Amino acid sequence: MTWFRALFRSTVGLKWLMGTSGLVLSGFVVVHMFGNLQIYLGPDAINAYAESLRKMPLLLWAARIVLLAAFLLHVLSAVRITQLNRAARPTPYELWSPQVTTYAARTMFMGGVILAGFIVYHLAHFTFGLTHPDHFKLHDAKGRHDVYAMVVLGFRQPLVSLSYLLAMVPLLLHLQHGVSSFFQTFGLNHPRYNRIIRALGPIVSLIVFLGNCSIPLAVLAGLIPYPVVGK
Amino acid sequence: MRLTLRIWRQKDANSPGGFVTYVKDHVVPDMSFLEMLDALNREIVERGEEPVAFESDCREGICGSCSLVINGIPHGPGRGKASCQLYMRHFRDGDTITVEPFRAKPFPVLRDLIVDRSAFDRIMQAGGFISVNTGGAPEANTIPVPKQDQEMAMDAAACIGCGACVAACKNASAMLFVAAKVSHLGLLPQGQPERYRRVRNMVAQMDQEGFGGCTNTFECEAVCPKQISVRFIARLNRDYFRATLLEP
Incomplete structure (x- = not known):
């Protein structure tokens, strides 16, 4: 583990740890x-999907352990590097006019803090069933955990939906800078590919943002029905 | 032109500093920023006060001495030039201009607008060299160097070590400077024997000096008077990883 300690001690190594864990997390x-x-395919599709994940406990737990490790590593390296970065400029500028530094790049740490808080809430809601235990206990006609009903009933409450929608804004910004950033951290920078690399963050983050936001919005608009009639 | 200048004044490293406002008349658009400060200092001296201390040497953009943050931008508005090559025609009559020193913990203010950049010298001493036995100069063409490697090494070697990259970075990171110095030697055959030791030692010294980490905002590249590319930072990242994991 000497290499790990060496990486954790240097600012360059910290970025490698941050980038690697960020790649795992953003892939997820x-x-x-x-x-x-x-969920747009109806209750049968998403409940079957959830059931198929549960039927592979080894894979599921391996994925959960990797994600948890990536999350902890990401947080740990972020805290350390932010400490070092803030210490590097004890006297702020009276006037600072960044030429190219984006809002996303400037708010990575605070955005990350908000996201961490959201992840705790999100897990409590859908994974541990703590916030709405009545929605969590439901089963469909085939006796499977009714993910569809849980999601629809959850998002029918405007405040729940609102919190999810609001959390997607820091996610959008975080991925916008992060996804393009790990290419640079891993040393991938070439004039031939830079346009693609720099576009990838904004594109990926926008797809995730729109895809995720569509679900609570569709539920609130009544486009995802529950109970489903005629099936 | 008539300008209002808000200039950071600080007696020495241990005294607290603050902004002092000066009104400067008769500014000619063709003056460089430093010439304008010279003219201001002449007036200040005539009043019997202490002139504003700032660094300069060549005044043609190649020495890396000048180090002003003008209106929140190291070396002022515009790309690819040092403070000495910034001309007053970029400003308008009646403008208020804020002038500050480079701000970073490893660059302590010595006086007014002068900062101590010897942290860069110590980074160079940690690995910014090649070790050869001196003697008669060998025939230059005995080691062939591909044209594109020469060009890239020269692009990195254009760094004048002014420290604007540190001043511009929100983390006060010195990565662009260190990357340029690591790359201009690492790209050439003569730099190969010490390539991985060099990157490890220079990064270690950079961290020890207290510079922040790179978060890929590329602000450094935007203000660099020599327009050094952040491509070299990616190159440093590659070399550093290899040095840490594969070349113990």
Whole structure:
């Protein structure tokens, strides 16, 4: 583990840890969004999807452990690097006019703090069933955990939907800077590919933003019915 | 032109500083920013006060001495030039201009607008060199160097070590400077034997000096008077990773 300690000690190494864990987390966020979109296919599709994940406990737990490790590493390296960065300029400028630094890049830390808080709430809501235990206990006709009903009933409450929609704004910004950023951190920078690399963050973040926001909005608009009639 | 200048004045490293406002008349658009400060200082001296201390040497953009943050931008508005090459025609009659020193913990203010940049010298001493036995100069063409490698090494070697990258970065990171110095040697055959030791030692010294980390905002590239590309930072990241994981 000497290499890990060496990486954790240097600002460059911290960025490698941050980038690697960020890559895992953003990969998950994208896959998670596409998984969620199955709600548009009706209760049978998404409940079967959820059931199929539960039937592979080894894979599920391996994924959960990797995600948890990535999350902890991401938070730990973010806290350390932010400490070092803030210490590097004890006297602020009276006037600072950034030429190219984006709002997203400037708010990575605070955005991350908000996202961490949201993740805790999100897990309490849909994974542990703590915030709405009555929605969590539902089962469909085939005896499967009724994810569809849980999501629809949850998002029918405007405040719940609102909190999800609001949390997607820092996610949009975080991915916008983060996704393009890890290419640079991993040393991938070439004039031939830079336009694609720099566009990737905004594109990926926008897809995730629109995909995720569509679900609570569709529920509130009544486009995702529950109970489903005639099936 | 008549300008209002808000200039950071600080007696020495241990005294607290603050802004002092000066009104400067008769500014000619063709003056450089430093010439305008010279003219201001002449007036200040005539009043029997202490002139504003700032650094300058070549005044043609190649020495890296001048180090002003003008209206929140290191070396002022415009791309690819040092403070000495900023001309007053970029400002308008009646403008208020704020002038501050570079701000970073490793660059302590010595007086007014002068900061101590010897942290950069210590980073260079940690690895910004190649070790050769001196003697008669070898025939230059004995080691062939591909044209594109020469060009890229020269692009990195254009760094004048002014520190604007540190001043512009929200984290006061010195990565662009260190990356340029690591790359201009690392790209050439003569730099290969010490390539991985160099990057490790220079990064270690950079961290020890207290510079922040790179968060890929690319602000450094935007203010660099030599327009050094952040491509070199990516290159440093590659070399550093290899140095840490594969070349113990």
